[in-house]
Structure formats: C-alpha cells, structure tokens
Amino acid sequence: MLKAGFIGMGRMGITHFSILNAHPSVKTVAICDQSKTILNFFKKYVGVNTFSDYDKMIQESGLDFVVISTPTDSHAEIIKAAIANNLHIFVEKPLATSSVQGNEILRLLNGRSLVNQVGYVNRFNEVFMQVKQLLDEGLIGEIKNFTFEMFGCTVSKDSKSSWRSNRNLGGGCMYEFASHCIDLVVYLIGQPNKVIGNVLQSIFSSDVEDLVSSTFIYDNRCVGNILVNWSELSYRKPTNRIEICGKKGKIVADKHAYKVFLKESDESHTFHTGWNTRYITDCAEGVHFYVRGNEFSRQLSYFVDFIEKKRANNTSNFAEALKTDIVMEEIFNNCMEIKK
Amino acid sequence: MDRIILGDNQFFGINHMSEEKAQALSEKFYDLKAIINVIDAAYDCGIRAFMLNTNERAKDICSYLRKNSARYADLRLYPSIPYPHKYADLVNEKGIFNAVKDIIISENSAKDIFGLLVKGSFTLFDRDSIKVMQLLIDTEMKIFHGLNIKVVFLQNVITDLLLGLGVKEIFIGYVNYIREKYSAEPGFITMNLPKLCNFLLDCGIENPIICSSINKIGYFMNPDISSYEKTIREKQFRPVAMSIFASGAIKPSEAVEYIHNLSNIKTIVFGASSGQHIKETKKLIESYLPVEDKKFQHV
Numbered sequence: 305m306l307k308a309g310f311i312g313m314g315r316m317g318i319t320h321f322s323i324l325n326a327h328p329s330v331k332t333v334a335i336c337d338q339s340k341t342i343l344n345f346f347k348k349y350v351g352v353n354t355f356s357d358y359d360k361m362i363q364e365s366g367l368d369f370v371v372i373s374t375p376t377d378s379h380a381e382i383i384k385a386a387i388a389n390n391l392h393i394f395v396e397k398p399l400a401t402s403s404v405q406g407n408e409i410l411r412l413l414n415g416r417s418l419v420n421q422v423g424y425v426n427r428f429n430e431v432f433m434q435v436k437q438l439l440d441e442g443l444i445g446e447i448k449n450f451t452f453e454m455f456g457c458t459v460s461k462d463s464k465s466s467w468r469s470n471r472n473l474g475g476g477c478m479y480e481f482a483s484h485c486i487d488l489v490v491y492l493i494g495q496p497n498k499v500i501g502n503v504l505q506s507i508f509s510s511d512v513e514d515l516v517s518s519t520f521i522y523d524n525r526c527v528g529n530i531l532v533n534w535s536e537l538s539y540r541k542p543t544n545r546i547e548i549c550g551k552k553g554k555i556v557a558d559k560h561a562y563k564v565f566l567k568e569s570d571e572s573h574t575f576h577t578g579w580n581t582r583y584i585t586d587c588a589e590g591v592h593f594y595v596r597g598n599e600f601s602r603q604l605s606y607f608v609d610f611i612e613k614k615r616a617n618n619t620s621n622f623a624e625a626l627k628t629d630i631v632m633e634e635i636f637n638n639c640m641e642i643k644k
Numbered sequence: 645m646d647r648i649i650l651g652d653n654q655f656f657g658i659n660h661m662s663e664e665k666a667q668a669l670s671e672k673f674y675d676l677k678a679i680i681n682v683i684d685a686a687y688d689c690g691i692r693a694f695m696l697n698t699n700e701r702a703k704d705i706c707s708y709l710r711k712n713s714a715r716y717a718d719l720r721l722y723p724s725i726p727y728p729h730k731y732a733d734l735v736n737e738k739g740i741f742n743a744v745k746d747i748i749i750s751e752n753s754a755k756d757i758f759g760l761l762v763k764g765s766f767t768l769f770d771r772d773s774i775k776v777m778q779l780l781i782d783t784e785m786k787i788f789h790g791l792n793i794k795v796v797f798l799q800n801v802i803t804d805l806l807l808g809l810g811v812k813e814i815f816i817g818y819v820n821y822i823r824e825k826y827s828a829e830p831g832f833i834t835m836n837l838p839k840l841c842n843f844l845l846d847c848g849i850e851n852p853i854i855c856s857s858i859n860k861i862g863y864f865m866n867p868d869i870s871s872y873e874k875t876i877r878e879k880q881f882r883p884v885a886m887s888i889f890a891s892g893a894i895k896p897s898e899a900v901e902y903i904h905n906l907s908n909i910k911t912i913v914f915g916a917s918s919g920q921h922i923k924e925t926k927k928l929i930e931s932y933l934p935v936e937d938k939k940f941q942h943v
C-alpha cells in the first residue's frame with residue numbers, strides 16, 4: 305500500500321482525498337490544512353492524522369507521496385520539501401507562479417526517480433484523449449491553425465475575500481482557468497514559440513483579470529488563438545471548446561463530443577468524407593471510483609500506477625507543466641491590460 | 645415506489661452527451677409554462693412520480709404545483725438534494741466549510757441555530773456535524789413544503805464524495821432524519837453503485853433505495869457493467885435505473901429490453917422534453933415490463 309498525505313483540503317483537496325481513499329493500492333494517512341474545522345472533521349469522522357504544518361506531516365507520517373492542493377503561490381516551497389524527503393508528488397495546476405520556480409523544481413528533481421504530475425485534468429477526458437491520438441496519427445495532416453476557448457461563470461461579481469482574487473497568491477483567470485486551456489494547447493499542438501496580441505480584461509474583478517486572449521505563433525507557421533473567460537454568464541459549467549485545422553481536415557471538440565471533417569475518407573476509423581460526429585458515449589470507460597467526473601479519478605489512478613510500476617515520462621509531468629507556466633508568464637509580460 | 649418517474653434534467657439544460665443539446669433545452673424551457681406543459685402531458689398519460697432537484701426553477705415549479713394542488717392530487721415528488729451548482733460560486737469563494745456556514749446562517753433564524761453559536765464564533769462543525777447536515781437538509785427541503793414527498797434522494801456529487809470519505813455516521817444520520825422529519829424514504833444517487841450498495845448495507849441500512857445509471861453500454865457505470873449486474877443480482881436493495889438510454893446512444897427498445905432482463909429493477913427514471921416522447925417511452929417500458937409484473941407492484 306502506498307501511503308498518501310494531503311496538503312490543502314479545499315474543494316480539490318477533499319475531492320482528491322475521496323478518490324484516493326477509495327483506491328485499492330492507497331492508504332490515506334494524513335492531511336494538513338489551516339482550518340481547524342476541517343482538521344477536526346477529518347480526525348473525528350474519517351480517522352486520519354491531522355497537521356497544520358506540512359513539514360511536520362512529512363517528517364512524521366512515513367509517506368510515499370503527497371497531494372498538494374494549496375493556493376499556487378505556495379506550491380514551489382511545498383514541492384521542494386517533498387522532493388527533499390523523496391516523496392512522489394501530485395500538485396494541483398498550475399505548477400508555480402513563475403518559470404524561475406519551475407526550473408528550480410526541475411533541477412531538484414534531476415537524478416531522482418520521483419513521479420511528478422500536475423492536475424491538468426483535461427488530458428484525462430476521453431474525448432480529448434481520443435483527439436490527441438487522432439492528431440498523433442496524422443489524421444488531419446499538418447496543423448495550420450486552431451482556436452481554443454474556455455468559458456465558465458466561476459466569477460460573477462467582485463470578490464476581494466478569496467485568494468482567487470489575488471494574483472500574487474495565484475488567483476485570477478490566467479492561473480485558475482486559462483492554465484487548463486493553455487495546457488490543452490501544449491498537450492495537443494505543442495508549446496508556441498511566440499505569443500502576441502495578448503489581452504487581459506477585467507469584467508467583474510477589480511484586482512485580477514477575468515478574460516485572457518492571445519495569439520500563439522509556431523516556427524512552422526502554425527497560428528492559433530485562445531480566448532478564456534471565467535465570467536461568461538451563459539455557461540452552467542466550465543466548458544472547453546477546441547477547433548483544429550489541418551491540411552487534410554479539421555477537428556472540433558468539447559468534453560462531450562467531437563466532430564471530424566475530412567477531405568478524404570479514413571477507413572481505419574470508419575470516418576467518411578465530410579463531417580463525422582462521435583459522442584463521449586462511444587469512447588467512455590469506467591473508473592475505479594467516480595467523484596465529480598471520471599477524468600479526476602483517471603488522472604489519480606494514472607499517477608498511482610506510475611509510482612507502483614516505477615515508470616517515468618508520465619503525461620502532465622512537471623517539465624510539461626512548466627511549458628504552460630512559461631506561456632502564461634509571456635502573456636503577463638507582454639499584455640495589454642484592460643481594467644474594468 | 646412508482647415504476648416510472650419522470651426525471652428533470654431536461655428542464656434545466658442538462659445533457660450529458662452534447663453541450664449544444666443542453667443549450668437548446670435550456671432555451672426551450674426558459675418559460676415555466678413549457679415545463680408545466682411537459683409535466684401535464686406526463687400526468688395525463690398516467691405518470692404520477694416526478695424527480696426534482698432544488699435549483700431556482702424548481703422553486704417555481706413547486707409553487708405552481710401547490711397553487712394547483714387539485715389538478716395534481718396524486719402527484720408524488722422524488723426530490724434530489726442538494727443542487728450543487730447553486731452553491732458553486734460560494735464554495736469557490738469561501739471553501740466548502742465556510743460556504744456551508746454562510747448558507748446555514750442566511751437560511752435559518754437565530755433561534756434555530758442559537759445552540760450552535762459558541763461565544764460568538766460559529767463552531768458548529770466541531771460540535772455536531774450531524775446537526776449541520778440536518779440544517780442543510782431543512783434548507784434544501786424548504787421549497788417542497790406542502791407537497792407529497794415519496795423519496796428524498798441525496799444527489800450524486802455529495803453521495804459519492806462522502807462515500808469516498810467513508811463517513812458512516814452521516815449516511816445513517818441522513819436516513820434517520822429523512823424518515824423522522826419528512827416521513828419519506830431516504831434514497832441515494834450514485835455513480836458507484838457496487839461500492840455504495842456494499843457500504844450502505846455495512847452501515848446497517850436495510851434494503852436501501854439506490855438510483856444509478858444502468859444501461860446496456862455501461863455508460864456512467866463505475867467501475868464496470870459486470871459489477872453492476874452482479875450487485876443487482878445478489879444484493880438486497882431497491883435499484884432505481886436512470887440513463888437507461890445513455891443520452892440517446894442506445895436504441896430505445898434495446899435499452900428497455902436490457903433493463904427487463906436484469907431482475908430486481910423496480911423503478912425507471914427517464915427524461916423527455918415533449919409529451920409525445922413521454923407517451924412513446926412510457927408505452928415502450930410497459931410493453932416490456934407490464935403493470936401486472938409482480939416486481940413492479942408498488943412497495
């Protein structure tokens with residue numbers, strides 16, 4: 305059994321705990337949080353050891369891995385402590401708030417066989433996984449342009465009390481929301497060579513951006529746009545929509561379905577010429593335990609599997625996640641901010 | 645329990661297969677009248693059981709049903725609580741536990757929560773999580789007052805989160821409170837039927853009512869379809885099947901035949917957005933699963 309410790313027990317931390325507590329190869333042994341209420345609840349009803357100091361938890365719990373779900377500004381420091389104690393690490397997205405921190409983390413990991421993963425959960429959605437496979441197989445040929453969008457109504461008023469409204473703590477639409485969209489670009493297309501036309505816009509928030517817009521340029525002359533808005537009132541849930549055009553066709557996808565347009569039919573996938581639609585029901589697969597979406601369980605099972613089998617080069621590892629941090633940093637450095 | 649329950653996802657723009665379809669539904673049911681027309685069509689073809697969550701629109705539906713109680717004299721509601729999206733903003737802003745505190749403070753009189761306030765600070769979680777759960781249930785159940793409640797389902801996000809934590813006291817507390825306070829049967833919606841069923845039986849909850857996706861292609865069935873079939877065959881519980889058509893991925897007759905071939909399924913929940921569709925689906929279900937069938941006697 306792998307012994308797990310959890311640092312940060314907000315909504316994501318509790319979700320990760322619930323999923324891993326039901327995993328047959330994992331024993332949840334300790335949690336760490338600043339809230340006494342949370343610690344008391346988990347001690348009394350769940351029966352785990354509780355800490356308010358993560359160093360103490362790491363020292364005293366004999367862990368194999370940690371799950372970090374704290375505000376982003378604290379990630380780097382906690383990750384370093386975990387590496388120093390030879391623990392495998394799963395951390396919520398994004399990796400850190402600067403590429404300097406990210407590079408330092410990679411340097412410390414160098415030479416250690418520790419599984420490291422960032423919670424870019426879209427990589428574990430069946431539709432996006434299928435799209436990735438089709439792109440890798442070259443179904444639509446050389447990619448020439450793309451549009452990736454992400455919308456949700458997470459922020460519908462100015463809220464100063466939350467860390468999400470403070471960029472220094474890792475709040476704002478870029479870190480919290482756009483990171484998912486940019487990671488999906490890195491996953492499916494690759495890291496851009498240049499970002500131009502960067503715009504950050506406040507809609508409701510006074511201290512952070514609610515909208516991110518940017519154009520990605522690649523050395524092979526591929527060009528793509530991202531538009532991310534977490535104050536989009538018409539959406540019930542956060543929604544990703546992607547459109548990728550290649551020389552032989554195009555793919556349009558969201559988490560529930562994808563459509564392929566092809567110039568010529570493709571026998572191996574039974575796609576005919578023109579439009580083809582596939583729904584999630586065509587490719588969905590069960591998970592060991594489902595909470596809030598099977599991609600959340602799938603990413604953690606994958607992480608645990610890599611530890612158990614001592615495998616390396618998992619998707620969404622820190623080196624991969626650093627690419628997204630670099631893109632975000634470039635957008636921040638080169639942006640035009642439009643205040644409310 | 646009723647044999648057929650009309651689900652409510654379609655009224656609130658929820659479709660698990662396509663975001664476009666979800667938006668189209670949301671537009672279609674913008675007007676309360678459009679929802680009532682569908683409820684009326686279902687009622688007029690003999691459906692008496694309706695599932696309803698607790699979002700803002702559901703509140704309007706309940707008010708309408710109360711005002712027209714003579715028209716819906718036999719109507720039986722199967723609420724599912726809570727509606728988590730309603731609280732998503734608050735949870736994002738303040739975290740789960742602080743959000744719960746806010747909800748309880750804003751929805752209850754000072755008298756109700758007086759015993760939970762200690763020296764001016766709100767330390768109720770530390771003192772009594774079961775009492776907190778009861779206050780949350782009361783908050784959610786307010787919209788159904790005066791209506792005929794048959795089963796109160798705990799919604800799947802909450803059921804499964806708590807199942808993962810393995811907190812037996814809360815499940816037992818839920819069952820007892822729904823029976824005592826609302827004279828209704830407690831039920832649970834889950835995406836993890838085999839695990840939940842074993843857990844509830846371990847808690848000593850006898851013959852529990854469990855609603856889950858059950859369909860021929862294994863959609864939303866975790867960990868897999870064979871574990872579901874085994875649980876349905878071997879365990880003593882009351883299964884309620886939802887998503888039997890897997891959002892339209894399965895041919896209707898095949899979908900119903902699959903349910904028919906599984907023994908022990910007493911109740912089916914299905915959603916439909918037109919009177920015609922409801923009539924056809926009801927007829928189809930009854931052609932495979934006749935009213936006389938012993939396993940569909942009301943319990």
